Amino acid sequence: MNSLPLSPFQLFPSLVVELVVDYVASSSGRSVKESKNDDTHRLPLIPLLWVCRNFRDIVYSRFCTVYELDLSSSPVKAGWSSWPTRLRKMARPAYRLASVVVLRLDQWSMFSGEARELLSNNQYSRGSIPNARLLTLEFVSGRTHTASYLGDTEIIANIIRFAEHLWQMAPAITEVKLPGRDFSGRVRKIDTRHFINLALKLYQYEHVATPLRNPFNFIEAGISDLVTLDCNLDSSLSRRYSVDNDSYAYFLQLTRQNASTLRSLIVNVGSVKNVSSLVRDAGGNYAEYPSLHTLKLCGPRIECDIYNMSRDRPLLPPVDIAKLPVFPDATPFPRLLQLHISISYPFGDDTLFRGNAARLKYLDIQIYPATVDILRKYALFTPASHPHLQLVYIDHMANFQVSPFASPKERMQFLLSIGPHAPVRKIYDIYSKPQFKKIVSLFADHTCIQTLSLPGTCMEFKHIIILVKSLPLLKELCTNAPCFDSIPTCVALPTAPAVVVAMYAPVGARLRRWHFGGKGKYDEIAKCVLLLALVCPNLDDIDASIFSDGEFVRKLQNVYYTQGFESHAARLKKLAFKF
The missing domain is CATH 3.80.10 (Leucine-rich repeat, LRR (right-handed beta-alpha superhelix))
Incomplete structure (x- = not known):
């Protein structure tokens, strides 16, 4: 069977087609960019959709880049943000041109499973929007009470199913934005589980009517290798994402259960003695974190005003390293890439640095006398000891008056000796x-x-x-x-x-x-x-x-x-x- 002859317009070079579209778009005296904000000035382009596919693709490419889906009501409202409102249905064949998907929904519709059902019922299925790279989630105020009857397990399951459906619909997404929130995600390759992590953070940290009954349940969802385990071990610390001391035992249990997959661990402590429990339990069993890349040991920050410090001001007593726990047989953090220590060094030996010298790239350390004693005693930062260390951030000494250094020169000599070959250094001292x-x-x-x-x-x-x-x-x-x-x-x-x-x-x-x-x-x-x-x-x-x-x-x-x-x-x- 002979194919139909090509329209003569389909033989036009792409540049000629673009010039024609530009001319038609500007026929009213408006530029293409200006016409995007006015339905009336887009209407002259509509007849070009029927000329041939080349013209149709050029017109679509100008106005079919941001596809909006509003799931906050039923039926679903959908369309192109830059396309004439009355003609949005006409642009539906151009799904493949969309580079941005804007999803507007009530957050509880995601938690309850309603959002996924709306997508399924409206035929947004596998590969519907194949080339979109950016997903923007806009949460509207809605029915905060409707999911109050749901348990954590069901909510987490609904989030996972919703995320899986999104990635079937738009498999090329590489960036997720949650406007107005500081846990938006941008990674080289974002996938279903990265999105689940974002959604769980939204659920766990947002001021919602029914917060997580158990803030550790999301670890049990089987995605702990992508989640930061963040815990306060001191209820007196004022921190938004806090966990009571009553949860400490459960926190340790979860940490050890997920020790093989955890990538990031943040621990706020009121006393350095709490840190040792991460390494060895009461029965003497050691824990190892082979996948852990980031470890942050934080505590209450001690502000130090060097100019106005009074000699009568009470100071924290110096830590006696002889009384700190030692674990000579443990290598708990062999693959650390980033280490942040804003408390006094919690061990009496080199436990934190053991086995990771060849990998460590980022060191953020607050200098305390006990920390200095350990670093010196074990000669932890000799010139060739950390070949890949890139950034060293050294915060000022908290107990300045009990500094082990006699002069600023001696202090700076020590600070420069930490990671001497690191190309990026920040010293606040x-x-x-x-x-x-x-x-x-x-x-x-x-x-x-x-x-x-x-x-x-x-x-x-x-x-x-x-x-x-x-x-x-x-x-x-x-x-x-x-x-x-x-x-x-x-x-x-x-x-x-x-x-x-x-x-x-x-x-x-x-x-x-x-x-x-x-x-x-x-x-x-x-x-x-x-x-x-x-x-x-x-x-x-x-x-x-x-x-x-x-x-x-x-x-x-x-x-x-x-x-x-x-x-x-x-x-x-x-x-x-x-x-």
Whole structure:
């Protein structure tokens, strides 16, 4: 049987078809982008749908990208957000062009199973929307009481069935957004179980009429390898997602039951002694977490005001490491990639670091005297011990007055010894210009650093130059606001830019971003910013977002026009400021 001859329009090149569509869309004087917000100006495109498939595909591709499904009422309302309302049914064959699915529903319809039934009854089945990459869930206020009779097990089963149906309908989804909530998910490859995790978090943490009777039930749903087990072991801590001390035994039981699959574990403790139960139970049995990638040991944060601390202020007693538990035969966390410790080190030996030196990439540690004692005693961070460590974040000492260090220089030597080859370092421990003068030379031995954050550090311009010279690979720097306390007299003259360039340039060939905060004199800060840009040839990103009142911008302009910077306009116009 002979096929029908092609329409002559189907022989048009794609570019010609696009030009025709653009011309028709703009025939009323509106651009295609403008016409998307007005049904009337889309109507001239409708006849093109019947010309041939090429024209139809181009028209659909302009207006059939966001497909909306409203499950908050029955029957289901559906359509294209950019398509003429009265003609939405006409675009149904273009499901394959949708790149975004917006799902609007009452959250309890998901928990009760009604949402899945609505999708099934409206023939949204396997592969209905095959190319969508983004799923946006918009929850509307609805019947918070309708699912109050359901138990945890039934609700979790309904969430799982709903997620499975969604992924059959739109199998290419890679991103899920829950507008207005901070647990939206974006991963390289999101699948049914990732979505289930998001939905369970919504169910567990949202202010709903019937919260989870047992906050650990979602672990028992068989998806613990994708769930973060987050528990408070101290009921006095003010935290939204808390678990009473009465649940501690059950928490430990669940942790051990899922030890082989857990990937992330967050534990808030009021005392370091509680941590040891994660490693060994009362019967002396050891636990191992072979899949655990992230471990966070948190506690009540101790704020430390270095400037105003009174010597009469009561301090926490130092921890005696001789009384801490030791587990010489245990290797509980062999595959850790991220370790966060914001409490004093909880063991009397190297239990936390045993077996994971070759894998650890991220270390976030708050320095306590007991922590220092353990790190020194076991020489945990020798130059070659952690070859893959990328980021080291070191928070300030909580018990500053009982610091084991006699001087800021000794303290910084120790802080720099932790992960000496890590390219990204953040140290929140040095607070004054006199301190920094004594330690700036120490950075010369850490030339591998690419990102350095010293957010509490007050620095003079010349010390910034010394620091940048010491770190040839430095790409990003974060400091407190700079000052010019001891800048040479000649720099105060109108020829300052030329003088500074002659004295220092070029340095920091790789430095591209500088973020600073804190307080200071605007004219000094502005001059320092412009001079550093002249000295560092590739510095083009200045984050001064702490100054949002406009005064700094005015001062920056004044310094530029009155201090001799206009002759360097070609260089300075490349600067991008963030306010």
